[in-house]
Amino acid sequence: MLLLNPGPVTLTARVRASLARPDLCHRESEFFDLQDEARRRLLDVYALDPREWTVVLITGSRTAAVESMIASLVPENGRLLVIENGVYGERIAQMAARYRIDHASVKHDWMRAPDLDAIAARLDAEPGFTHLAVIHHETTTGRLNGLDAIAAVCRARGVELLVDGVSSFGAETIAFDDETVIAVAAAANKCLHGVPGAAFVLVRRAALATATSRAYYLDLVRLAQLQDRRNTPFTPAVHVYYALVEALREYVDEGGLAARHARYAALAEQVRSGFAALGIDSVLPPDASSVVLRAYRLPAGIDYPTLHDGLKARGFVIYAGQGDLSKTLFRISTMGDVDEADMARLIDGVREVMAR
Numbered sequence: 001m002l003l004l005n006p007g008p009v010t011l012t013a014r015v016r017a018s019l020a021r022p023d024l025c026h027r028e029s030e031f032f033d034l035q036d037e038a039r040r041r042l043l044d045v046y047a048l049d050p051r052e053w054t055v056v057l058i059t060g061s062r063t064a065a066v067e068s069m070i071a072s073l074v075p076e077n078g079r080l081l082v083i084e085n086g087v088y089g090e091r092i093a094q095m096a097a098r099y100r101i102d103h104a105s106v107k108h109d110w111m112r113a114p115d116l117d118a119i120a121a122r123l124d125a126e127p128g129f130t131h132l133a134v135i136h137h138e139t140t141t142g143r144l145n146g147l148d149a150i151a152a153v154c155r156a157r158g159v160e161l162l163v164d165g166v167s168s169f170g171a172e173t174i175a176f177d178d179e180t181v182i183a184v185a186a187a188a189n190k191c192l193h194g195v196p197g198a199a200f201v202l203v204r205r206a207a208l209a210t211a212t213s214r215a216y217y218l219d220l221v222r223l224a225q226l227q228d229r230r231n232t233p234f235t236p237a238v239h240v241y242y243a244l245v246e247a248l249r250e251y252v253d254e255g256g257l258a259a260r261h262a263r264y265a266a267l268a269e270q271v272r273s274g275f276a277a278l279g280i281d282s283v284l285p286p287d288a289s290s291v292v293l294r295a296y297r298l299p300a301g302i303d304y305p306t307l308h309d310g311l312k313a314r315g316f317v318i319y320a321g322q323g324d325l326s327k328t329l330f331r332i333s334t335m336g337d338v339d340e341a342d343m344a345r346l347i348d349g350v351r352e353v354m355a356r
């Protein structure tokens with residue numbers, strides 16, 4: 001079965017084999033070597049300077065990294081503006097509410113790109129916003145929210161940017177060199193091809209100095225301090241870290257960021273043009289979409305369960321739209337160990353389901 005959902009991804013044999021390495025106590029030097037290698041390799045993905053940036057590993061689902069970033073990096077007297085144009089932006093607003101962080105949202109229809117004028121107007125109308133949170137790749141629709149333009153709005157107003165890069169890290173360019181970007185949350189099992197259970201936050205060391213401790217398990221400052229000292233407060237998912245490190249080694253062997261981007265872009269284009277020939281439209285134009293996942297309109301007369309079950313019988317797991325979108329669209333991710341021949345079979349499979 002090939003997974004075309006937005007993670008967990010289909011594993012390579014190499015990453016799968018790494019799960020069978022020896023059992024390890026997380027208080028032994030072998031584990032801290034593994035933790036150090038994971039942290040070093042994660043900074044290397046975007047060639048970040050370890051004097052300026054650090055990375056904090058968290059055992060948990062991808063949301064754990066986003067929650068740790070939000071709960072820790074908006075200071076006690078800070079104020080957060082959240083850009084919502086999909087499910088994941090809405091989740092950030094819910095996190096801010098749970099932690100009683102002073103916050104507001106600029107809400108958009110899920111089909112819309114962030115409205116820069118509305119965001120600037122909101123920041124200007126209500127002074128006091130210190131931070132802005134945005135989803136880089138809004139997986140709800142496959143839209144890539146343009147970080148450069150949003151960062152420019154923030155820079156002019158002294159606002160710092162917190163980025164959910166969960167479904168873009170490792171495959172899309174991220175504006176790490178923009179000084180307004182102070183943290184990016186991501187995880188092991190989307191574009192990096194690890195297994196579920198490890199998430200991480202890349203954060204500027206300077207931002208940790210003004211961070212706060214609203215959370216206990218997800219306290220970014222404490223996690224950073226202990227990991228910098230080759231330590232850990234809790235028991236990490238050791239085997240998951242094996243897989244993360246192996247996935248990062250494989251990522252480098254395959255050519256790193258540029259190669260991963262090019263590979264996904266080619267697969268995404270193959271699927272887009274193959275579906276277009278069957279009369280299935282992309283929800284967004286390619287230049288507004290990530291290369292990681294794209295949303296398509298359900299073909300006329302075929303509902304999602306029919307398409308899903310027909311493709312599952314042929315060896316593919318696709319993904320529904322979220323909320324009301326489940327009635328009108330479906331999503332195809334091209335992450336993980338899938339290739340051109342697999343996508344050709346997928347397109348044939350869709351043709352067969354439509355012909356029935």
Ligand SMILES: *Cc1c(COP(=O)(O)O)cnc(C)c1O
Nearest residue numbers: 061062063088137139164166167
């Ligand atoms: C997948 C995803 C998440 C969260 O993943 P969980 O497994 O639900 O924790 C967060 N943000 C984005 C943008 C995602 O694509």
